[in-house]
Amino acid sequence: GDSVTQMEGPVTLSEEAFLTINCTYTATGYPSLFWYVQYPGEGLQLLLKATKADDKGSNKGFEATYRKETTSFHLEKGSVQVSDSAVYFCALSGNTNAGKSTFGDGTTLTVKP
């Protein structure tokens, strides 16, 4: 079945540092890929998505590129802020498993001033 593997956390960075959170996936067909973010005490929010190979999703300075050859969708940001502290979930949604999104285990990011 489908699966998503995220780099283990937690990740602690200083403000303005470069961020990478690795995500790889296994899926049949051609899934769409997503990054969701969850701030403390809140639900998940879509951060960015990509629907086909070589697509780049971007939002709020975050970027991720759909790499079919390496089955990866790594999240990057050039300069993190304290307000980026949250839990980040990589997810996929494939048309062979309609109704079910598959989530990674989540990576907790803490940014220190």
Added chain:
Amino acid sequence: DTEVTQTPKHLVMGMTNKKSLKCEQHMGHRAMYWYKQKAKKPPELMFVYSYEKLSINESVPSRFSPECPNSSLLNLHLHALQPEDSALYLCASSRGQTGSNEKLFFGSGTQLSVL
């Protein structure tokens, strides 16, 4: 309006109580979901409604009973819960069932404690 609204935000109940969680969206979405999320874990799918009909039940115990009165509302009725059911319950919606391009809109959740 791009919000999914959940009530209540917090709920404490005993193992013999009956309570309900409510979820509402006015985005015209035709798919609605209940997820359960334990601390520091990803959300786990419980139920999916598509066009107001239950389309997926992930083998959830019968003490959880979903209901979709109309296309904007989703309820989760709770009865005789166990302490291990304590978790954050998230409602979500999407335009259609998640397929190749559907993103999920989540509510802020109900933090449930079962004593």
